[in-house]
Amino acid sequence: MGNLHLASVRKFYGTHEVLKGVDLKVDDGEFVVFVGPSGCGKSTLLRAIAGLEDISQGSILIDNADVSHAPPAKRGIAMVFQSYALYPHLSVRDNMGLGLKQAGTPKAEIDQRVSHASSMLSLEPYLARRPTELSGGQRQRVAIGRAVVREPKLFLFDEPLSNLDAALRVQTRLEIAKLHRRLKATMIYVTHDQVEAMTLADRIVVLSAGKIEQVGSPMELYNKPANLFVAGFIGSPQMNFIEAGRIGMQGLKTLGIRPEHVTLSRVEGAWPAIIVYVEHLGADTIVYLESETLGHVTARLFGEHAYAPNERVFVSFPESHAHRFDNDGNAIRR
Amino acid sequence: MGNLHLASVRKFYGTHEVLKGVDLKVDDGEFVVFVGPSGCGKSTLLRAIAGLEDISQGSILIDNADVSHAPPAKRGIAMVFQSYALYPHLSVRDNMGLGLKQAGTPKAEIDQRVSHASSMLSLEPYLARRPTELSGGQRQRVAIGRAVVREPKLFLFDEPLSNLDAALRVQTRLEIAKLHRRLKATMIYVTHDQVEAMTLADRIVVLSAGKIEQVGSPMELYNKPANLFVAGFIGSPQMNFIEAGRIGMQGLKTLGIRPEHVTLSRVEGAWPAIIVYVEHLGADTIVYLESETLGHVTARLFGEHAYAPNERVFVSFPESHAHRFDNDGNAIRR
Amino acid sequence: ADATVTIESWRQDDIQVWQEKIIPAFEAKHPGIKVVFAPTAQTEYNASLNAKLDAGSAGDIITCRPFDASLELFKKKQLADLTDLKGLENFTPVAKAAWSTDDGKSTFCVPMASVIHGFIYNKDAFDKLGISIPKTEDEFFAALDKIKSDGTYIPMAMGTKEMWEAATMGYQNIGPNYWKGEEGRAALISGKQKLTDADWVKPYEELVKWKPYLGDGFEAQTYSDSQNLFTLGRAAIYPAGSWEIALFNSQAQFKMGAFPPPVPKAGDQGYISDHPDIAVGLNSKSPHAAEAKTFLEWVASPEFASIYANALPGFFSLNSSPVKMSDPLAREFVSWRGPYKSTVRSTYQILSRGTPNLENETWVESANVINGTDTPAVAGEKLQKGLDSWYKPAAAK
């Protein structure tokens, strides 16, 4: 119950191919996160799964049944839209309760589920308001609540937390994780937030330009990116890519090293560099450097550091943490 | 040119007070970021500055002129709406160019500015499309582009990057910073993203329930939060709050310690604790602990660590990094 | 430049006759005057004409409805006084009555034509069924019975949907035989007779008897339905006005004849409705009054009478000088003028001056009587009551 199988799903808008053959199996109860650059087709894929978008080719199976041509209502899903899509004429309470009411759920249970969801999302004070009277973040939470109360077997979330502040985001993220554990529902989740992706996902699917680049657990992607794209996409700040030839390494094209593995020293180190810019984030300090041999290098240092632009420092990194990529950009496994 | 002065600005929706007397001076060319929990009134304040919302009391001065009652067009501002508010019937190009066209800017210059903005926002392939044919992130970038091309003296950004992926977000953030330097325009920026706030802001304004809690440079807020609210709001994961009484400290109510200052050890330390949950983010590891004396504690460790739930460890933190708060939640300065 | 004289009219059907016959004949004789015939739909004519006259944009020559409608225009000084127009002497006072003041002193339109009521019948059908022309009421109904029992034809083509058929082709057609034409009409106007009197109710009683001989669903049968029923040969008798002649000639594929309304008893004096219908007058604000008068004078001439009556068989000239007509059916109608006494429709003069309007009420009641909504007696009462509400005849004072 609740498993999902995408078999070479393709989608055209006119002649423009947005999904270029997506194959994916999601197990029942799994939490899968889609990530990828803006415009790569995440929402389109989600909408295709929901049945809101006809797919041009391929098939979609939910619970082993081919639903490629079934209407959304028949697919047993709930969806949080990137654009919220709240019912403008209904109060927050009714926005959340309408689907249940339609399904004939007893009133008492509707009330109970709605009040549970709204307390989970801190929406209690707004239950009687209409969407126009809510702030952006509040609307987004209503959209989440509307999906959550229905407790279907398959959840589709399209960037559900993008308008929430950090604290609320953490809290809601934890609530979604809890919900996932409680309902054992399958969840497909689109996000741009690395932390969300890393913490929520059983598996992350990295999409790029309508194709899957890599599928794997968060740590797998972080530690063993399959190619340059994934390596660059996962992790913020981005991985440093260094032309292998420049530092005299053979048998590979590019060397990748994450900013957190770069160390700086004022006195000694492998390569001299000049600090271009420093960002103080409180818990970390991000240092942007320019090195003659390495090119641009970003270093992420734990805690606060008193580096300043134009200072000359030495850059080092442990080769053990380096990623190697061949001419095609694919990772070279050791 | 471009300075802003809010004098006890208040705003009611019906009888519901959303802005409870906001006072703020923003210098010409300053970059000010508004942060605060969802629904605290950030958008409302921004809209009031833009002249889209009548304020119920107080006054707004731009360039030392009282514009409290001036129409938006007369205020010389550009704004990115949280809801984008793109013109659905116009192409991306025309969405960006309309304001300039209206102002009678020569066609060549419009083209030049639009193409500059769209290359900065990676929107070139979409210039001929209409908003409905764009992904969420692309729409958001169009909204940014529309504000950017106008190059006014005062920019208002309402969560402009919330739908962008990490890489694009960093890139766009840098572009905005660059723009700020180039135009020397005043910018007011609402965001939920701590990194954005910390890196972009000259000053951060922390709002809560329609009131300003603290105004200061990022590091000031991070290192010297004025009260519990600010301390808890700035920094992710949240600062740990420990009841001072429990660990036998006098003269204060609460002790605050940031997760990155908590250290864990399997062998020795100040307080024993049990690991509840571990999040592996790649570059960091977040460990959630439960200690009999301290209560919930979150620790943020640099790099990857092999801690697992239910493990017993010792928690320590350097008192030098601790924040002290009195009974009213205000910080006690040393 | 030529002066252009525009004629306002409701006779759209005659547009060809005017353009091809009448106007060329006039213009040939009067170079320098151009005439334009500008008809309006008959249903809109009165309203639009009144508006145009009030605003001053009406044409030079106004086609006149008989009696009050035109009298009203004359009173408002919108029609010029034509009493002294050369050629009016060609008309008898009776002919001019419909377009003269009540006292007969002033005349404001040049009479053009009258129409005669009667019955047109399908000669082929009559021949086939061996029916001869009914002279009396009894013969009339005997003929109808015969047609009905044969079943090939609907005995009589008339509907009540538009009401005026029932009133004009029914009541006004046969009525004069009962109220004795002008005699009864004058008595009604003077107040000596009432619509509740037997002479006036009797025609309704006759009309009731028509009902079984009308086509199925006659209640919803329109005027053009009736015309088509007859001209397509599906009905045997058509209660008619002479104005149908031209159209019927062109549409019917069978031989037609006509007979006047049958008299109640053999030997009774017969009456026919010979109703002045159309005339032309002069817009008093006409910028081309002189030219328009020239035209009107020509209309009063025998020449016009002859062209008009022959071009539009069924519209009989009111000119005193006899007109030679070629159409046999028209000749049949006009031949009744001698043996039968002529009268005009009872409701037209004076009695329809107020509200409720007797003519319109008569439409409603005639249809009601045939439909069975009202009995003849009730109809008479209603009509009289309506009339009493505004009309105070001299005799009643």
Place this chain on the structure above:
Amino acid sequence: MSKARTSHFRTGFVHLALISYTIIALFPVFLTVINSFKDRASIFRSPMAPPNPSSFSLIGYDTVLAQGNFGLYFYNSGVVTVASIFFVLLFGAMAAFALSEYRFRGNWLIGLYMAIGIMIPIRLSTVAILQGMVATGLVNTKTALILVYTAQGIPLAIFILSEFMRTVSDDLKNAGRIDGLSEYAIFFRLVLPLVRPAMATVAVFTMIPIWNDLWFPLILAPSEATKTVTLGSQIFIGQFVTNWNAVLAALSLAILPIVTLYVIFSRQLIRGITAGAVK
């Protein structure tokens, strides 16, 4: 191609319902048209039968086309209708925008004032209008008709458009204001394109009474040079006419141009792209 969103059953039902009503709507028109191609006897004998070789006849059309200058009439009707629609839409939309967008004293009063026009038939004031036209020398010009029709159409346009304009997102208009658009630019560049479906609807509603009007052409512009089609073809529909061929032919002919106009306007009904304007 697949249709994921609607089940076949539902689609089938929808088509069935629509086809049923379409038949009801079209049947009388269909009857008119087929009979206009038949000779008079066949019209009567078998009204439901389509024309066949023995009953086919173009006599009706011959009669109609022989009468008057129909090309010119069509041209006049076209000019009058299109010009009136243009002014009705322009002026009506402008006023509707003012009434729906701004709060000002007397707003509702003006709204009510503007609605009076749909409450009394304008025909009643014929005399006064005609007097005005005589005074200004506009009798027998198309301008007179256009003026009257514009005035006649404005109230309805305001009534409908102001309701639709209220549904245009404020954020969008505000975005325009911030972009420095003047109120005029907001109206012309943002609001008008967004209420296009409503504009098309109003255009169609305005067009019908204008195209079919008999009265004002008769009163204000009856001259041969300014005659409209309805006035020109009215000749066949007068009370004493039984020439059904001509009547049916004239009716069939009269349907054509207005349907064409309708199709042109209803094209504009295609989705006014609004989704995506707001998040």
Place this chain on the structure above:
Amino acid sequence: MNDKIDGTVIDVRKATRWHIGAFLLPAFLVYSAVMILPLAETLRQSFYNDVDGALTFVGLANYKVLFGDARWSHDLWNAFRNNLVFFAIHMCVQNPIGIALAALLSTRKLRFAALYRTAIFLPALLSFVIVGFIWKLILSPIWGVAPYLLDLVELKWIFAPWLGRTDSALVALSLISVWQWIGVPMMLIYAALLSIPDEVIEAAECDGITGWSQFWKIKLPLVLPAIGIISVLTFVGNFNAFDLIYTAQGALAGPDGSTDILGTFLYRTFFGYQLQLGDRSMGATVATVMFLIILAGVSLYLFTIQRRLRRYQF
């Protein structure tokens, strides 16, 4: 605590907003000059009457006649009653069916939608002359189309010369008028339905709200203002109607006045008919009364219903 401030918002933009005037002016001018002034001039006549050939001010005398005189008031109330029936039939038949058709038409990805729309709207494009003519023919017992069709479905026995019967003519005409005008509510509702954003409908689909319940629960509430409009337009249209009855039944609105509505009554009075001369004064009086009736209805809508209708911005 701060001193409590009144929460109401005063529109504070003080600069004279010339653009409001500019937007209103063209419509206002044309409309006032060509419509209102002449109308006022006409309605003014209801206080005047022809006394001895001169138009004289008579105060409310005309109204006294209209309401006091048995014949006048009988006609007036008869017309008013018939008009109510006429209106009720439109509201109960035309608008629900029109809305339903619009709902069906707005089904997404419907093929031939434009075709259906044109077909259903077609009757509204026809002039009254055509409509009156063609329906008289169809319902004519002589021509036999209606009986023939009814015979096909074994219902011939219900056929009657409906237009000629006092008990059925008004209903028959109302239904003809419904047939003619059904496209109007359909078009308006259709336009309103078009402006509902796709995503709201999609959300409903995902929520399992489909078909009729989607229509009732999502679409209908969102187009309620448009339904308000069509109700008012129906009301105004019906109480002003006259052409159809005029062409189908004649100015006397037979049989026996059974199809007489305010519009026909007014036209008969104002413009006259056949031998009856137009009576501008009484006509204006009737027009004023009609105007007041309609104004009352419209005001009722504007001030009670329209204000309560919520509008949603998309």
